[in-house]
Amino acid sequence: MARRGAGPPPGPDLFGAGVERSPGGEPEAREPAAPRPERAGAPPLAARVRPRDLADVVGHVALVGPGKPLALALAQRPPPSMILWGPPGSGKTTLAELVAHTSGARFVPFSAVLGGVADVRRIVDEARRHAGPTVLFVDEIHRFNKAQQDAFLPHVEDGTIALIGATTENPSFALTGPLLSRCVVYRLEPLGADDVVLIVRRALAHPDGFAGALGCEDEAAALIAATAEGDARRALGLLERAAEHARKRGRDTIVVDDVRELGVRRTLAHDRAGDAHYDVASAFIKSLRGSDPDAALYWMMRMVEAGDDPLFVLRRMLIFASEDVGNADPRALAVAVDADRAFQRLGLPEGLYAMAQACVYLACAPKSNATNLAWHRAQAAVRERGSLPVPVKLRNAPTKLLRELGHGAGYRYAHDEPGGVAAGETYLPDELVGARYYEPTDRGLEKALGERLALVRKRSE
16 A cells, blocks of 8 residues: 555556666565455455556556656656546546655545545645655545635645546536646546456456456456446456455356356446436437437336436436427427336336337438427527517507507507408518528428428518
């Protein structure tokens, strides 16, 4: 584990041959260590095999490769303040330690879940007394409220500390503008399955891991990676448990049944109010709009399986039916409404039949956003021109006085006109006569609407 104030402890370069650093900094060879005995209080495998050098970091090549942004930032003395934004187990803590270690700074870990502003003040006072630079690593920094985040500002500004915040939440929403303006934001994507398999293999060979004393079948390593869903910490935890399972059965190799018998299911990367939620919802809507029922069903079930509220999904389909299908198929709105009502009557799991039926129908239906564009154009005209007077001929005339004032005078009753259209008549305010807000497409049933509307407009010219 990392020692406070000294960067990562002397020990092996990540996943490579074991070396110890002498006081002068030169590596000293050592014998490979036997697998650490499992005992109460022992650091977990993920902590024991944490990378000690940037070159040993797995994944994130766009950030940590030679000449890449984070690699360049490490060359700065002291390091810049930064926010590491990424999913659990993507390497945020590891990168923060490496930044401090590479720059020769004192590394002070801090949890926003467990600490408060008083702890920050104490750490800042210690940093002022310390001769060298201090990197304050704040895990779960999004847990701090606005006032707590503001407490960092003067100390980052005057260089007392270099702040590295780690967050799984979108910094644009979770962090304050003043704090973001003082930090560089680095986005860490989930690790790929191949990356996680490599981490598993290196942990098996690592002197502080299993030191080559335990094997792992390719299929078992692949299942660990698939189950971990890009989370290296979770993968290494599964590896430890699978190793114990294999040992109890007298094997020195982890087989796929050792992983399966742990009974661990994949955990979908999702939330009900953050980026994962809205990213999947966005993919769902765009698949419907793109007329891909297979993708739409997949994203719909991703939300449902992750625990999202099915009523949220149904609400999105209700909106979509008018926003993106519209008059190309007016039946789409009825299908979505019926699905919503059916689900509220049936619940899960039977309500999924109605949801799936509506999803497929909306994806396959012809698409038109003409109505969507039309009301936005009309709204813009209202906001731009204000309360234009209603033409006198269109005004209500329920009383004798209003009729004497001319309300309704000259109005032509459309049903009495040839074809049900009063040729040459207008209905917009005088200042907007001739404006066009609704322009039908030639898709689906809207094509017929468009042909009729063209005739009506021609007669009204």
